[in-house]
Amino acid sequence: MRPYHVGIAGATGLVGQRLVARVAEHPWFRLVALGASERSAGGAYGDVTRWMLPAPIPKDVGTLVVSGCTPSDFAGCDLVLSALDAPVAIEVEPALAREGLAVVSNSSALRMDPGVPLLVPEVNGASVVRIAAHARTGFVVTNPNCSVTGLALALAPLDRAFGVRRVVVTTMQAVSGAGLAGPRAIELLDNVIPYIAGEEDKIEVELGKILGTATAERFAPAGIAVSAHCHRVPTLDGHLEAVSVELDRPPTPEQAIAALASFRGDIDGLSLPTAPPFPIVVRREPDRPQPRLDRDCGGGMSAVVGRVRRCPVLTLRFVVLSHNMVRGAAGGAVLNAELLAAKDLLPRRSRA
Secondary structure, eight states: OOEEEEEEEETTTTHHHHHHHHHHSSSSEEEEEEETTTTTSSSHHHOOOOOOOSSOOOTTTTTBBOSSSGGGGTTTTTTTEOOHHHHHHHHHHHHHHHHOOOOEOSSSTTTTTSSSOBBOHHGGGGGGGGGGGGGGSSEEEOOOOHHHHHHHHHHHHHHHOOOOEEEEEEEEEGHHHHHHHTTOOOHHOOOBBBOOTHHHHHHHHHHHHHHEOSSOOEEEEOOEEEEEEEEOOOOSSSSSEEEEEEEOOOOHHHHHHHHHHHHTTTTTTTTTOOOOSSSSSEEEEOOOOHHHHHGGGGGGGGGGEEEEEOSSSSEEEEEEETTTTTIIIIIHHHHHHHHHTTTTTTTSSSOO
């Protein structure tokens, strides 16, 4: 098919750089515009970006001139992938949508907006019905919080098979999740920070929206009680979460493992380029998953679950790991865009 023309808003940040790397090599998308703050606008991308990925800036991208993030800056695009900070995104993303652009956002600004799908495609890909009526006009779709993504993937098959009632989750979140302006090394070396601003609230409300139901008229959140405890730890990438869950119909650990391992979700059969073969990978070793060993599973797009066992207080307990910068950010956004493309929901504004 003719590639969709894609712009990236917030292209110079950590998530923006990962979006650039993915879109530059994507078979369905063509990178045509890069937007950033006023201090970067007007310069070549390679000159104004502190590139943080191991591989070099993709060929021909370094010379692209960075623009602002107004609708006119993305006039030649069908789709904008946004890595903007929330205070900026809350103004910019609706403005882009009003001009007829599809916006797939990694920002928290609009996640709980009643008209905006909050997507983990395998879990609630059917939520795209909410934007079907606007398929030829603009709209916004968002990623969840990076910790919620792995948690939702792990809980979805358990909810479908056994019914989830209550969840207690303790996260150990990598420093990359805090962005380039995150904690200084001296604050994290030999240390764990037991507070991440706003993070616990996001987990507790976003999970219900993802695991709930959607119709063309509204979202109905799942009636699941969630208690979250969030910590910043000195790992580079990969959010590790210890989870206890109460289920309506208690399974054995083996039954739970079977449900997790067999889960393919709502995008099975769509052949989306970024989708991993197995959205959930179950490890049976007593000391796995570990961020350094398992975060790149499925190209960083699989959630890795281990230590599935009975819980003496609730029903089951387990550990889940997901790559916060891939599955929880850039890779998740690209997968959302692929789902929209596969469902023919992206507007065609650009010319060949």
